Amino acid sequence: MSSLPWMSAAGIAAAYKARRLSPVELVTDLLARIERLQPRLHVFTRLDAPGALAAAREAEAEIAAGRHRGPLHGVPVGVKDVIDVGGLPTSCHSRLMRDHVAAEDAGAVARLREAGAIVLGKLSTHEFALGGPSFDLPFPPARNPWNPDHHPGGSSSGSGAGLAAGLFPLALGTDTGGSVRHPASACGIVGLKPTYGVVSRHGVFPVAWTLDHVGPMARTVADAAALLQAMAGHDARDPASVDRPAAYGAALDQPVRGLRIGFVRRFHERDMVADPQVAAALEDVAAVLAAEGARISDVDLPPLGEFAAVNRAILTNEAWAVHAPWMRTRAGEYGQLSRQRMLVGAFLRAEDLVQAQRRRRQLTRAVNAAFREVDVLLLASSMDPACRIEAADEITRTYPRQARTPFNLTGHPALAMMCGLSAAGLPLSVQFTGPLFGVAQVLRVAAAYERATGWHERHPALD
Amino acid sequence: MSPEELRALVRAARLDDVWAAFPDDVAIAAGAAEAIGRAIAGPAGPADELWPRMRPNDEPWPPMRPDDPA
Numbered sequence: 001m002s003s004l005p006w007m008s009a010a011g012i013a014a015a016y017k018a019r020r021l022s023p024v025e026l027v028t029d030l031l032a033r034i035e036r037l038q039p040r041l042h043v044f045t046r047l048d049a050p051g052a053l054a055a056a057r058e059a060e061a062e063i064a065a066g067r068h069r070g071p072l073h074g075v076p077v078g079v080k081d082v083i084d085v086g087g088l089p090t091s092c093h094s095r096l097m098r099d100h101v102a103a104e105d106a107g108a109v110a111r112l113r114e115a116g117a118i119v120l121g122k123l124s125t126h127e128f129a130l131g132g133p134s135f136d137l138p139f140p141p142a143r144n145p146w147n148p149d150h151h152p153g154g155s156s157s158g159s160g161a162g163l164a165a166g167l168f169p170l171a172l173g174t175d176t177g178g179s180v181r182h183p184a185s186a187c188g189i190v191g192l193k194p195t196y197g198v199v200s201r202h203g204v205f206p207v208a209w210t211l212d213h214v215g216p217m218a219r220t221v222a223d224a225a226a227l228l229q230a231m232a233g234h235d236a237r238d239p240a241s242v243d244r245p246a247a248y249g250a251a252l253d254q255p256v257r258g259l260r261i262g263f264v265r266r267f268h269e270r271d272m273v274a275d276p277q278v279a280a281a282l283e284d285v286a287a288v289l290a291a292e293g294a295r296i297s298d299v300d301l302p303p304l305g306e307f308a309a310v311n312r313a314i315l316t317n318e319a320w321a322v323h324a325p326w327m328r329t330r331a332g333e334y335g336q337l338s339r340q341r342m343l344v345g346a347f348l349r350a351e352d353l354v355q356a357q358r359r360r361r362q363l364t365r366a367v368n369a370a371f372r373e374v375d376v377l378l379l380a381s382s383m384d385p386a387c388r389i390e391a392a393d394e395i396t397r398t399y400p401r402q403a404r405t406p407f408n409l410t411g412h413p414a415l416a417m418m419c420g421l422s423a424a425g426l427p428l429s430v431q432f433t434g435p436l437f438g439v440a441q442v443l444r445v446a447a448a449y450e451r452a453t454g455w456h457e458r459h460p461a462l463d
Numbered sequence: 464m465s466p467e468e469l470r471a472l473v474r475a476a477r478l479d480d481v482w483a484a485f486p487d488d489v490a491i492a493a494g495a496a497e498a499i500g501r502a503i504a505g506p507a508g509p510a511d512e513l514w515p516r517m518r519p520n521d522e523p524w525p526p527m528r529p530d531d532p533a
Contacts, residue, residue: 309502316499331481339485343492344499346476352500358507 004029005166006459009075009223012169016063016074023056023063023074027118030076034120034167037462040148042140043162045081045091047121052076055118062116071226073116078163078171080156081122082129083214084203085109088119092205094127095138095333096326106203107238108172108214108231115230120168123158129174129207130155130319131338133389144186144386145460146426151389153186153382155179159217160187165462170227171217176207177311178381178404180215181416181431185402186386188418188427188458190224190446191217193404195437196411197242199228200235208318209240211311211408220456221417221447225249228439244437251444257293261286261445262374264299267403271304274383274401281420281428282380288452289378289445299374302366307406310363313348313356314409320345364410371412371435376445379403381416381431385424403431413439415446418455469493 004026007015015021031049038044059074079085082092084102086109091098105113113119124142126132132154133141142157144150145165152161156173160183163171173180175193184191192215199214206212216227225248234243263286268274274282290296320327323342331339370377383401387394407414413434420428430449434442450456464472472493473482482489 305502306505309499313499313503316496327481328477331485336485336488339481339488340491340495343478343481343489344495346478347472347493347496348499352496352503355507356503358511359503359505361511362507 002029005033006219007169008220009072009169009218009226010220012075013071013073017068023059023118024053026074027052027056027076030120030167037165037167041143041145041161041165042124043078043142043158043165043167045093045122045124045139045158046089048088048119052118052120059116059118069116072112072230075117075170076120076168077112077117078120078123078159078168079109080159080171080173081125082174082205083109083172085119085122088122090205091122091138092128093125093132093137093139096330097205098138102203104203107200107235109203111231111233117170117230123156123162123171125157126155127335127338128205128323129176129179130341131335133157133395134335134337136335141389143389144426145462146188147424149388149390150386150426151186151395153183153386156183156191156217160184160189160191163187163189163217163219164460166459169219170223173215173217174204174207175213175215175408176211177315177408178402180213180217181381181404181414182402184217184416185381185429186427188429188455189217189219190221190415190417190456191215192224192228192415192439192442193407193413194228194232194439195413197240198232198244198439200233200238200241202235202237206322208315210318211315213408221443221450222249222252224415225252225443246437246440248439248443251440252447254444255293256289256445256448259294259376259445260374261289261294261296262299262370262377263296264301264377264379266300267304268380268383272383272401274380275385277385277420277422278380278383278428282378282430285419285430285449286378288449292448292452294445297374299370299377301370301406302363304403304406306359307363307409308400310356310359311405311409313352314360316341316345317348317353317356318345360409363406367406367410367412368435371438375434376441377433379431379433381429385422385426385428407433412436413442415442417446417450418458419453420455421458464493464497
């Protein structure tokens with residue numbers, strides 16, 4: 001079995017530099033793997049093999065000529081199909097957008113191309129990053145590489161599944177209610193939702209603009225940091241974009257000794273009682289970090305249900321504002337889940353939105369207050385391992401059982417990563433979150449946990 | 464929610480055609496909206512409004528920038 005599919009972006013960059021590997025060799029190997037696994041996993045909505053090979057040849061020539069652009073030069077990346085890549089369709093996994101071809105790269109993609117990254121193609125999502133997993137859309141839903149009968153999480157489903165399957169080392173996702181962190185949890189990879197405003201959403205089809213984030217996804221914490229570094233930065237075309245340069249990977253190698261980590265147990269012990277395997281894995285995470293010298297203490301936040309309800313009120317309102325014209329005239333072209341979820345916004349009242357915004361402010365204050373006592377919060381991401389994708393009742397039951405939406409509402413950075421395997425061999429996950437603009441702190445804790453446990457070296461048996 | 468209440472909401476939202484084609488989806492969405500309205504109830508007042516954060520010459524959007532301390 002080739003080791004190329006499991007190489008990290010950092011390892012690829014080192015191999016290029018040492019002339020042990022070339023971009024064309026890597027892309028050719030990955031394209032062959034994609035051809036073999038795509039029929040089982042449905043990771044791509046559009047693979048751009050000619051474009052990827054052309055970019056690989058260009059990168060190879062530049063690197064050979066000594067014009068090395070940096071750590072992502074010649075490194076393949078997959079892009080969720082709600083994010084524009086110039087010349088490729090942005091289908092949003094929907095009949096309504098199937099023939100829409102993007103005229104130019106999204107802000108984040110343009111930055112990655114400047115850094116020399118190679119776009120392999122567009123990746124499966126839920127319809128408009130909201131309605132899924134569904135079997136009534138123009139593309140089938142992505143499957144979980146750890147067990148293709150199971151859901152890979154969503155809505156950045158192809159991003160998570162493709163990383164776990166070794167189809168690419170880096171991917172872009174979007175996160176409005178947890179859509180980067182859910183596939184990271186289900187597929188056992190690293191998914192980071194940065195602080196609101198850090199990555200441009202220009203050229204990204206919106207779900208809900210005050211909750212939407214673009215985030216890096218990777219198999220290692222260092223790769224997620226490098227990807228974020230390449231695509232972060234101010235973009236005047238996104239009104240929420242902030243101008244706060246930072247060195248996201250600066251603290252990756254620092255130990256966590258003395259760091260104050262707050263363990264939010266109430267979410268998975270009281271508000272939504274987690275699967276015992278998830279609860280036990282979270283206790284193990286706390287024990288590992290304590291053994292590394294971190295100071296673990298209990299932290300309380302408002303009930304998880306309050307965050308979820310307020311997030312849903314705002315999300316469905318804003319999504320309805322985007323989709324109302326199409327929904328009134330082309331409702332039959334949406335998948336059923338999209339219709340059910342988006343129509344909610346049509347029936348919320350003006351006073352509901354005002355109330356939701358007031359509650360949002362209260363909840364944001366509560367999270368900010370927690371970060372006056374601790375440096376990072378440790379908490380659940382998913383309350384259950386991934387369920388079977390075709391078990392509609394299980395999807396409906398488990399989908400809301402998560403603790404990711406609070407940080408879309410409040411804008412705080414949050415990262416989900418693997419912290420174990422269930423008895424059935426499916427990934428278990430933990431979430432770390434930090435203060436506003438405290439991404440480097442979150443990455444520091446995640447990297448220390450990764451070093452101490454090595455879960456990132458476990459891969460599904462696909463070969 | 465009574466059928467009459469649902470009919471009135473559908474009419475107000477200009478969704479009569481969607482209701483005719485997908486009555487179950489519309490009913491599920493209307494029920495979910497009602498549940499959300501109940502779930503977000505709770506004490507909140509002028510101190511929680513977004514507008515006090517705005518200063519002269521501030522852009523009115525976005526309403527909650529993360530670097531705007533809550």
